[in-house]
Amino acid sequence: MERDEKTLLGPVNGKFRFKQLPNGTVDKSTVICNLCSKEFSYHRSSSSLKYHLNAKHLVAGSQVRAATAPEAGAxxxxxxxxxxxxxxxxxxxxxxxxxxxxxxxxxxxxxxxxxxxxxxxxxxxxxxxxxxPNFDPSGVCVGxxxxxxxxxxxxxxxxxxxxxxxxxxxxxxxxxxxxxxxxxxxxxxxxxxxxxxxxxxxxxxxxxxxxxxxxxxxxxxxxxxxxxLRAMAAAAGWRGEVAGTRKTTPGFRLVEKYAMLVGGASMHRQDLSGMAMLKDNHVWASGSITKAVQATRAVCGLTSKIEVECGSTEEACEAAGAGADIVMLDNLPPRELHASALLLKQEFPALLVEASGGVTPENLPRYFGPHVDIISLGCITQGCPVxxxxxxxQKPSPPPPQSVSPEDRPEVL
Structure with a gap:
């Protein structure tokens, strides 16, 4: 049964609209944020859309107050x-x-x-x-x-x-x-x-x-x-996501992913369990992109997205046709990248397109485009300056000099 916009979006009704195609028809598989024009799948839950509003379109000046009053220490x-x-x-x-x-x-x-x-x-x-790991000898001198x-x-x-x-x-x-x-x-x-x-x-x-x-x-x-990097995207008017990668320091990933969040970038997937990303080695080992996607979907079900790393437009079309949620166009030159992204969006409007491979802070603007949703950079964590x-x-203040009363002064003989 077809659902109308009000029923579909519930509490976020008015902030999103269904996508209108060039021929005048309405695409009921895609909704668009009225504030930033970002597209979402029809199957997105209302809570996901509200999260987007909270995370990306907050009222200026929002702040957090301390929940409780601290107690005085020693x-x-x-x-x-x-x-x-x-x-x-x-x-x-x-x-x-x-x-x-x-x-x-x-x-x-x-x-x-x-x-x-x-x-x-x-x-x-x-x-x-x-x-x-053992004694702290220098602790003796400071107490x-x-x-x-x-x-x-x-x-x-x-x-x-x-x-x-x-x-x-x-x-x-x-x-x-x-x-x-x-x-x-x-x-x-x-x-x-x-x-x-x-x-x-x-x-x-x-x-x-x-x-x-x-x-x-x-x-x-x-x-x-x-x-x-986010400031560069904003200055160019690009509304996609600048994202990190799993190229993190072993044992330090939580810190580095958190830092991406504070800096305004997308953390991408946290680990192998967070989202299925099928890279070239997965495809070669399974025999084809279609086989890899179908086998992975049987495990992921509805709970996880599937992303496929693709080296050409043909591979990306096969991945999208097999049911991938995201295609990563890997190491494509910017001109070829944008042409491929346009073709993919025309055929698969709800598909997310990610650009990756060889992207640096210096050449990032060349990857901004209306059909690119995500740009991921390994240099966010690898080789990043501290x-x-x-x-x-602080040195302790010297005690104030104490005055001596005349009665306490020693008698001079």
């Missing part, structure tokens, strides 16, 4: 009782507690809440165990007295990312972090910017220094590159 400084409370402080931009920078977009502010707390805790413990350290960013124009992981490391050690900037904030224009303050026992603070800085530097570097951060313990 040093008299606010000490989050839980990891969640620490992250609420990280993303809190209320005027009472933050006076610097602009309001952070909602999708960046809540990105930390997508990370499972147990994964954060486990990663922090693993990093600390790797860096200090466990409370100190304050200041976190400085020394790379102007960088996008801050990795705060949840930085905080998790110090929370594991009984320290507190007070962020002066939220996730996704652009740091600068000063060459050196105070970003956060860390308080806790001296030896514990220094145990967490290097693992936390390594994570923050790497994540911020990736987020900075992603933000610049952001320079430094954590400096």
């Amino acid at each position: 040093s008299g400084q606010p000490r989050p009782a839980t990891l969640d409370q620490a992250f609420n402080k990280l993303t809190d931009r209320s005027p009472e507690t933050r006076g610097q920078g602009s309001m952070v977009p909602l999708q960046h502010a809540v990105a930390a809440h997508a990370i499972p707390p147990q994964a954060l805790t486990q990663l922090a413990r693993d990093w600390l165990r790797e860096d200090t 466990s007295g409370d100190v304050e350290a200041r976190l400085f960013c020394k790379t102007a124009g960088s996008v801050l990312a990795g705060g949840p992981f930085f905080t998790a490391v110090f929370t594991e050690l009984g320290c507190t972090v007070n962020w002066l900037y939220p996730e996704a904030a652009e740091i600068g224009p000063d060459g050196i910017t105070l970003v956060a303050e860390v308080r806790g026992p001296a030896r514990c603070l220094l145990l967490g220094e290097r693992p936390a800085l390594n994570c923050l530097a790497r994540a911020s570097g990736i987020a900075t590159r992603c933000a610049r 952001v320079d951060f430094s954590l400096k313990v």
